[in-house]
Amino acid sequence: MKSKMPQYEYINMDSGWYVHDTVDEFGRWSYRRDLFPNGLRYLSDHLAKNGHKLGIYILPGIRKEAVENNAKIKGTTHYLKELTTRKLEGNGFKGTTYMPDEHNELVQMYYDSMAELFAEWGISFVKVDGCGPGGGDQFYPYQSPDNRECLRMMGQAFRKRNIWMQLSWYMDPSYISDWVKISNGARVFIDIESYSTKTMTSSHRVFQRVTYASRWAELDDVGVHNGFYIDLDVVLVGMVVNGKCIDGLDNDDVRLSYISFWALVSSVFCIGADPRMIPDKYLHWFNHPEMLMIHQSGIMAKPIGSGNAWLNRKQIWWKRLADGRIACGLFNTHVYPFFLGISREIKFKLSDMGIETAEIKDVWAGEQMGTYTGTYSVTLRAGQCQLLLITPK
Known part of the structure; x- marks a missing residue:
């Protein structure tokens, strides 16, 4: 550790x-x-x-x-x-x-x-x-x-x-x-472990928690101002046994969504795998400085529109950080217990966050996306996310 x-x-x-x-x-x-x-x-x-x-x-x-x-x-x-x-x-x-x-x-x-x-x-x-x-x-x-x-x-x-x-x-x-x-x-919910003899969890169980987190996002009591945080349960990304990843997640899109959502809502972040058995790629994600900054802000993100991930597969969650920037996550939660769904375009208005023009950075890609006015949209695969840092202008 x-x-x-x-x-x-x-x-x-x-x-x-x-x-x-x-x-x-x-x-x-x-x-x-x-x-x-x-x-x-x-x-x-x-x-x-x-x-x-x-x-x-x-x-x-x-x-x-x-x-x-x-x-x-x-x-x-x-x-x-x-x-x-x-x-x-x-x-x-x-x-x-x-x-x-x-x-x-x-x-x-x-x-x-x-x-x-x-x-x-x-x-x-x-x-x-x-x-x-x-x-x-x-x-x-x-x-x-x-x-x-x-x-x-x-x-x-x-x-x-x-x-x-x-x-x-x-x-x-x-x-x-x-x-x-x-x-x-x-x-806030039942165990994320699937208690399978072969895998640790599932993509469905990960996105299940978006809906239950939204019930707490409606409250003003959660976050650093009260020293009280939700816990979405352990983050089971990347555990490898005998050369095989056994976390049970469908792909790396879901794995990044898993980590990103926990960071956005500042959930108690507990690693559920042996760090000696996690590949360097996933360890890099767990240690990503901007992801940790977004998480450690202690502020719980809120959804734009419905936070029910089953009724609304196009999930957008955001929060304003102490330095005035905005952390925003876009998620395509179109996954089911046994198969992935379809790609979807996800769009939001900057005015939903109280701004008109902003510079936007893709956190995981490490890329400055440029200046946007009015709206922002991206097409995401099933289970994929995009984690943004938005600087109002």
């Missing part, structure tokens, strides 16, 4: 890092000693030498094992089982944690002790899964209970320790005022 992707900051571990049936004496999470014989502090200190920060995955609520093992709340004479007599489900993964009967100062002390432990380990990022109201999928939504009170307490505890808190999964944008106060970001 240090040599191949020097501007990426966090290294996050998903659910395999912890012991699923064991907690410490205070009912807190325990790491797997078979994987980390020297402990997580040793690992985080090692990563820090390269300028990296360690992240982990957890669930909201009080661990079921903590209640069953009669664990105490650190710094008190109280037991966690006192808080969970009703055995309410604590998150969207049933049978893993309990929701407290009431959210009192003892619950806050439990979460404070958890944050204290994570800080001792050198943790800087926590993904909290099974959050609600939300979760599930488009066919069976709201699988997670309303655990906002737990999440508020966790957020309070993590902020004291300067730990980034990310909510997951398929969070409901109608609760945006809560999510902004609680956390630094939220997953």
